[in-house]
Amino acid sequence: MTKKIQLKGITWGHSRGFVPMVATAQRYQELHPDVEIVWKKRTLQEFADKSITELAEEYDLLVIDHPWTGHAAANNMVVPFDDYLPASYLEDQRKNSVGQSYKSYNFFEKQWALPIDAATPVAASRPDLLEKIGEARPANFEELLALARKGYVGFSLLPIDLLMAFYGFCHSLGESPCQYPNIVVGNQIGEEALRRMKSLVDCLNPSFYTKNPFMVFEDMTQRDEIAYCPFAYGYSNYARQGYARKTLHFHDLIDLEPGKPLITTLGGAGLAVSSQSKFVDTAVDYAQYVCSKEIQSTIYVENGGQPGHLQAWKNERVNAMTANFFVDTLPALERAYLRPRYYGHMYFQDHAGQVIVDFLHGTLVETEVLQTLNDLYLKSISMEEANGK
DSSP: OOOOEEEEEEEESSHHHHHHHHHHHHHHHHHOTTEEEEEEEEOHHHHHHSOHHHHHHHOSEEEEOGGGHHHHHHHTOBOOGGGTSOHHHHHHHHHTBSTTTTGGGEETTEEOSEEEEOOOEEEEEOHHHHHHHTOOOOOBHHHHHHHHHTTOBOOOOSHHHHHHHHHHHHHHHTOOTTOSSSOSSOHHHHHHHHHHHHHHHTTSOGGGGGOOHHHHHHHHHHSSSOOEEEEEEOOGGGGSTTTSSSOOEEEOOOEEETTEEOOOBOOOEEEEEBTTOSOHHHHHHHHHHHTSHHHIIIIIHHTTOOBSBHHHHHOHHHHHTTTTHHHHHHHHHHTOBOOOOSTTHHHHHHHHHHHHHHHHTTSSOHHHHHHHHHHHHHHHHHHHHHHTO
16 A cells, blocks of 8 residues: 655645635545645744744745745745746746736745735725715825724734835835835835824724734624725635625725825735655645646635635636625735845844834834834845855
């Protein structure tokens, strides 16, 4: 009797991250009886923070956050798919990337993960609640502030989400962060971004400092207080009938300036294979299966997944089951900002968000924030140089 191959995978602990992996693993096992795939889950914060080096020592399959790409590539902790998959398959993945999702896992001209999930902060609303309170969905920043002052707006104020919002505001105001060797962003743009953020955050309930995006969506669906979220990483689950008490509708972003909608910071997740796996070929074959157009548009999305393949986003049946989540938010994905992925950037990302929290609490002024961010940035660059990458 042939000995069964067992693959262990690690993903993140939400219906969007865990259930589709279990479902696709089950079907793959039915097609390959000699393979068993066991998925475990970690928290959303661990998903963003825990080192791939640690995870790759224990798991064959890793669902990763793309800012880890540079670190993973520099240390060869995951395998480049270019060495295992046909060029035609990777070209299909590239052509069917949702925004820059495919590119986000490409480093040193190698593909270190496949985009299994695509996301960026988008707007969410409760149309029934807006109608009840007699308010329209805001179209610009001034209308957003007016709705926020009435107490109907909420979004995540966790450090990582505030940093992503800061990136987005800077980019929307005309300057992409982290493009210079010694500063995160110019003073004029950086200070304006911080002022805009503070004017909005000052209108919010402080409880949002403890809530990640899907906790905000839980608030919106389980209670009848928050009618609008201007930007949070989209979760198509909440646009599906029966998932929560109320159904959310998701939208493109408000205009920050006339005719110029907000640009947000690309998120999503990629599927990688540990270089330390004893069964790399089998793990790669499963990854190829899960990320194919056919599976992304059927088993994956039907079990709560948020696909990384463009054809799934454009699929009429998929959109019919999610209140048009995918087609309505696709423009935001297509213009989303791709944050840095160099080796040392995770150090910056881990520390910079708290600096913005301190500013919003009133303990720092704009110039102090930007100087502190620049100091963190320079340290992260020095880590890159020390690593020799």
